[in-house]
Amino acid sequence: MKFKMIGSDTSQTRIDWVVGQLKELPKGAKILDAGAGERRFKPYCNHMHYVAQDFGKYEGGLASTGLQAESWDNEGLDIVSDIVSIPVDDSSFDYILCTEVLEHVPDAVSAIREFSRILKPGGVLLTTAPFCSLTHFAPYHFSGYNHYWWEHHLAKNGFEIETIQANGTWFSFVAQELSRSRTVGKTYGAPWLGLLTRVLSIPLIFLLSLMERFDQGSQEMLCFGYMIKSKKITDCDDGNKIIEKLINVQS
Numbered sequence: 648m649k650f651k652m653i654g655s656d657t658s659q660t661r662i663d664w665v666v667g668q669l670k671e672l673p674k675g676a677k678i679l680d681a682g683a684g685e686r687r688f689k690p691y692c693n694h695m696h697y698v699a700q701d702f703g704k705y706e707g708g709l710a711s712t713g714l715q716a717e718s719w720d721n722e723g724l725d726i727v728s729d730i731v732s733i734p735v736d737d738s739s740f741d742y743i744l745c746t747e748v749l750e751h752v753p754d755a756v757s758a759i760r761e762f763s764r765i766l767k768p769g770g771v772l773l774t775t776a777p778f779c780s781l782t783h784f785a786p787y788h789f790s791g792y793n794h795y796w797w798e799h800h801l802a803k804n805g806f807e808i809e810t811i812q813a814n815g816t817w818f819s820f821v822a823q824e825l826s827r828s829r830t831v832g833k834t835y836g837a838p839w840l841g842l843l844t845r846v847l848s849i850p851l852i853f854l855l856s857l858m859e860r861f862d863q864g865s866q867e868m869l870c871f872g873y874m875i876k877s878k879k880i881t882d883c884d885d886g887n888k889i890i891e892k893l894i895n896v897q898s
Contacts, residue, residue, distance in 0.1 A: 653856045654822030657871050660814050661775050664874045665746055666691050668773050676741040681762065682730055682748030685720050698740070700726040700733055705751075705784055711834070713782030731757040738767045746775045747872075751787045756800050763804045768881040772806060777872040778813075779820065797875055806877040814872050817865035822855040 669691040672678065676695045680688060683699035707719030721727075728734055730752055743762050749755040762772055777791045794811055801808055815823075825848040832841015 651856065652822075652852060653819040653859055654826040654852050657815060657819065657823055661746070661872065661874060664812065664814075665744070665773065665775065668876065669744070672742055677739070678742040678744060679733075679735075679740045679765070681733070681743055681745040681758075682751070683724065684748075686723060688744065688746070695742075698725045699723065700728060700730070702729055703727040705787055710785065712785040713788065715784065731761050733761055733765060735765050737764055738770075739765045740770060741767055742771050742773065744773045746773070747777070749774070749776045750780065750789060750791055751784055753789050755790065755792070756804075759800050759804045759806075763806065763879060766879045768879055770879045771809075772801075772877045772879065773875070774877070775814075775872060775874045778870050780872070792873070794873055797873060801875070801877050805880055807880050808875060808877045810874075810876045812874045813866035813870040814874060815866065815870045816859055816862050817869045818855045818859040818862060820869050820871060822852045822859075823871075825852055825855075 665688060669688060672692075672695060674694045678692055678695050678697055680686065680692070680697065680699045683689075683701050684705075686699050689697055689699065701721065701724050703721040703724055705716075705719055705721075707716035709715065709717065726733060726735070730748070731754060743766055745758075745762070749758060752758050766772060774797075778793050779791050782788050794813070797811060798808065826845070828844035828848055829838075829841045832838055832844060
C-alpha cells in the first residue's frame with residue numbers, strides 16, 4: 648500500500664461520493680439540489696431535470712469570523728426560499744441532494760421533515776454534512792451531526808438509511824488541524840509562532856499518517872462528517888418501527 652500523508656484535501660472523498668451517486672441516477676429524473684449555493688454539482692445532473700434551491704443570503708467576503716469564501720454567486724437559483732419551507736407541492740421530486748448544508752440551518756430537523764414532504768414515496772435523499780468542523784460561512788453556521796443523529800431523525804421522518812459512510816478518522820482530523828497551525832496563528836495569534844508550530848507538527852502528522860494505516864474504527868470518536876443515502880418509505884409508522892429497532896439494538 649502506497650504511503651500517504653494525511654491532513655489535507657479532506658473534501659475530496661465527499662465530492663467523489665456525491666459525483667458517483669449522481670452519475671448513477673436515471674435519465675430524466677427530477678432532482679432538487681437543496682441549499683445549492685453556487686450549484687457546483689449541476690454539471691453532473693445534466694441527464695436529469697435539475698432544480699436548484701437556496702436561501703440566497705450568503706454573500707461571502709473577507710469577514711474575519713471563521714472561514715469565509717472570498718466571493719459567492721447566488722445567481723442562477725431556481726427557487727429562493729427557506730429550506731424548511733420550499734414552495735413546491737408534496738411529492739414533487741424523485742431525488743434530493745443536500746450536501747454540506749444542514750450545518751448552516753438553525754433547525755435541521757425541520758429541513759429533514761420538509762424533504763420528506765416534497766420527496767416522492769420511494770424517492771432517494773443524498774446528504775452529506777460535517778460531524779465536526781470549524782466555523783465557516785458565518786453567521787450562518789450552527790452545528791454538526793454524528794451518525795446517531797442521522798439514524799434517529801431520518802427514521803423519525805419516514806426515511807430508511809441505505810448507506811451511511813464516515814469521511815475520515817480521528818487521526819486524519821487531528822492531522823488536518825495541525826496542518827492549519829500557520830493559518831490560524833496568522834489570523835488569531837502570533838504569526839511566527841504559527842509558522843513554528845506548523846514546522847514542528849510535520850513529524851506529528853507523519854506519525855498520525857502511520858497510525859491511520861492501523862485504524863480500527865476511530866471515526867466513532869471523531870471524523871469530518873457523514874455521507875448518507877436514504878430512501879423515503881411510504882408509511883411513517885415504518886419509521887417508528889425503525890427507531891424501535893435502533894433502541895432495541897442499543898439497549
